[in-house]
Amino acid sequence: xIRVVLPYHLRNLARVDGEVQLEVASPATIGSVLDAxxxxxxxxxxxxxxxxxxxxxxxxRFFACKEDLSHDPPESRLPDEVASGAEPFLIIGAMAGG
Amino acid sequence: xxxxxVLVGTKKGAFILTADGKRQKWKVSGxxxxxxxxxxxxxxxxxxxxxxxxxxxGWFGQVIQRSNDGGKTWVTPDGAPAPVPGEFPxxxxxxxVYAGKVGTHKWYDGTQHPWEFKRIWxxxxxxxxxxxxxxxxxxxxxxxxxDGGKTWQELPGLRNAKGNLWQPGAGGMAVHTILLDPKNAxxxxxxxxxxxxxxxxxxxxxxxxxxxxxxxQYELPDPDAEVGHCVHRIALHPSRxxxxxxxxxxxxxxxxxxxxxxxxxxGNLPSDFGFPIEVHAHEPETVFVVPIKxxxxxxxxxxxxxxxxxxxxxxxxxxxxxxxxxxxxxxNVLRDAMAVDSLDECGVYFGTxxxxxxxxxxxxxxxxxxxxxxxxxxxxxxxxxx
Numbered sequence: 051x052i053r054v055v056l057p058y059h060l061r062n063l064a065r066v067d068g069e070v071q072l073e074v075a076s077p078a079t080i081g082s083v084l085d086a087x088x089x090x091x092x093x094x095x096x097x098x099x100x101x102x103x104x105x106x107x108x109x110x111r112f113f114a115c116k117e118d119l120s121h122d123p124p125e126s127r128l129p130d131e132v133a134s135g136a137e138p139f140l141i142i143g144a145m146a147g148g
Numbered sequence: 149x150x151x152x153x154v155l156v157g158t159k160k161g162a163f164i165l166t167a168d169g170k171r172q173k174w175k176v177s178g179x180x181x182x183x184x185x186x187x188x189x190x191x192x193x194x195x196x197x198x199x200x201x202x203x204x205x206g207w208f209g210q211v212i213q214r215s216n217d218g219g220k221t222w223v224t225p226d227g228a229p230a231p232v233p234g235e236f237p238x239x240x241x242x243x244x245v246y247a248g249k250v251g252t253h254k255w256y257d258g259t260q261h262p263w264e265f266k267r268i269w270x271x272x273x274x275x276x277x278x279x280x281x282x283x284x285x286x287x288x289x290x291x292x293x294x295d296g297g298k299t300w301q302e303l304p305g306l307r308n309a310k311g312n313l314w315q316p317g318a319g320g321m322a323v324h325t326i327l328l329d330p331k332n333a334x335x336x337x338x339x340x341x342x343x344x345x346x347x348x349x350x351x352x353x354x355x356x357x358x359x360x361x362x363x364x365q366y367e368l369p370d371p372d373a374e375v376g377h378c379v380h381r382i383a384l385h386p387s388r389x390x391x392x393x394x395x396x397x398x399x400x401x402x403x404x405x406x407x408x409x410x411x412x413x414x415g416n417l418p419s420d421f422g423f424p425i426e427v428h429a430h431e432p433e434t435v436f437v438v439p440i441k442x443x444x445x446x447x448x449x450x451x452x453x454x455x456x457x458x459x460x461x462x463x464x465x466x467x468x469x470x471x472x473x474x475x476x477x478x479x480n481v482l483r484d485a486m487a488v489d490s491l492d493e494c495g496v497y498f499g500t501x502x503x504x505x506x507x508x509x510x511x512x513x514x515x516x517x518x519x520x521x522x523x524x525x526x527x528x529x530x531x532x533x534x
Contacts, residue, residue, distance in 0.1 A: 059184065059205065060208060063208075092226060094239075095240070095243070097209050097242070101209075102245045107209060110208070144207065
C-alpha cells in the first residue's frame with residue numbers, strides 16, 4: 051500500500067481528507083503511482099502531469115524520504131520506505147508567487 | 149416572482165449572488181473553489197441550473213466544473229472512477245489538446261512559436277442544448293463539448309484563419325469572447341486579443357477575420373491588415389445579431405454588417421480605451437462601456453468610476469455616476485466583468501479589480517454595490533430566473 055500526500059487544492063479537487071492510499075504493483079515507480087492516483091481520482095488528471103505531454107507541471111514537486119524526486123524520470127523506482135508504506139510520497143505545490 | 153443569479157469569477161474563487169426581482173437585498177454564496185482563479189462561469193440558457201465554470205491555477209492547470217443545481221453542488225464532468233475495475237478512466241473533462249499538428253503563431257520577437265494551452269477564459273453554453281458548450285482558450289483556440297463537458301474537441305478551423313500571424317499581447321493570446329447568433333445556428337463570432345474578431349458561417353468549420361475598418365496605427369501600420377487588432381470585447385443584441393459593438397484596445401466600434409465593415413462610434417467618450425461592452429436587454433441601440441484612462445494606466449479617468457451609456461447606438465454617450473465612486477477610484481473593469489439581466493427594467497452589473505460588484509436595477513441610472521470586498525473580479529454573468 052502506497053501512501054500519497056496531496057496538496058490542499060488537489061485534496062479538495064479529489065474530495066479526500068488526509069492521505070490517499072493506493073495499491074500499486076511492485077516495483078512502484080513515480081509513474082505507476084501517478085497512474086494509480088489518476089485512476090482512482092480522475093479529476094486529478096492533467097493537474098499533476100500535463101494532459102498532452104505527461105510531463106510534471108512546472109510548479110508541482112515530488113518528495114519522499116526528505117529527497118526531492120521532482121526531476122527523476124517516471125520509471126524511477128520509489129524508495130523501499132515508500133513502497134512499504136512506511137513513508138509517504140509527497141506531491142507538493144511549489145512555493146511560487148500567487 | 150422573478151429572481152436574478154449573478155455568477156462572479158474572481159482571482160481567488162467564485163461567488164454566487166442572488167436576489168429577487170427588486171434586486172435590493174442580496175445573498176452571497178461562496179467562495180466556491182476557494183483559492184483558484186475562476187475565469188468564467190456561465191449558465192445554460194435552456195437549463196439555468198446547469199452552470200459551467202472554468203477553474204484554473206498556475207500550479208495545477210485547467211479544471212472544468214459543472215453544476216446541475218444552480219451552483220449548490222459541483223462536479224468535474226468526467227471525474228468518476230472507471231466503472232470497470234482495471235479499466236483506466238478517461239478523466240478527460242480537463243483535457244484541452246489542440247487538434248492535429250499543433251502549429252505555430254507569431255512570437256514577441258517576430259519568430260514563430262508553438263501553440264501552448266494555458267487556460268479557458270470563456271465558456272459559452274449553447275442556446276439550444278445544455279450539454280453543448282463552446283470554450284475560448286489561451287493560447288487562442290475554440291473548443292466544443294457535446295456531452296456536458298466530459299470531453300472537449302478543438303474546432304481547428306479558427307487557427308487556420310491566419311493563425312500564424314497572431315501575436316500575444318501583454319495579457320496573452322486568448323479567445324475571450326464567443327457570441328452565438330440566435331437567428332443562425334451556423335454563425336458564431338469570436339474575439340481574440342491582439343488578433344481580432346472572427347466569424348464562422350458553417351458551425352465552426354471555417355472562419356474569416358472580420359476586422360475591416362479597425363485602426364491600430366502604431367502596431368499595424370498597414371491599414372488593410374486583416375489580423376493583429378487588439379479587440380477587447382464584442383457584444384450583440386439577440387434581436388439583431390448582424391449589428392455588433394466592439395470595445396477595442398483603443399476605439400469603440402460598430403458594425404451593421406456582421407463584421408464586414410466597422411466604424412468608430414466613440415463620440416464624446418472621455419477615453420475610448422476600455423474592456424467591457426454590453427447591450428441593453430430590451431433596447432438594441434442602448435450600449436454600455438466603462439472608459440479607462442489608457443493602456444498605460446488601467447484605471448478610470450480622473451479617479452471617477454463612470455459607466456457611459458449611449459441610447460443612440462454609439463457616438464452620443466452619457467456618464468452614469470449615481471452610486472459610483474467619483475473620487476480616488478483606481479480600479480479596472482475587465483472584459484468579461486459586465487452583464488445585463490432581462491427583467492422588465494433592465495439590470496446592469498459589473499465587477500472591479502478592487503473586488504466590488506455594482507448593480508443597477510434601472511438601466512444604469514443608479515448603482516449600488518452588491519458586495520465590496522471580494523478578490524479581484526474577473527467575470528460577471530447574470531441569469532434571469534422566472
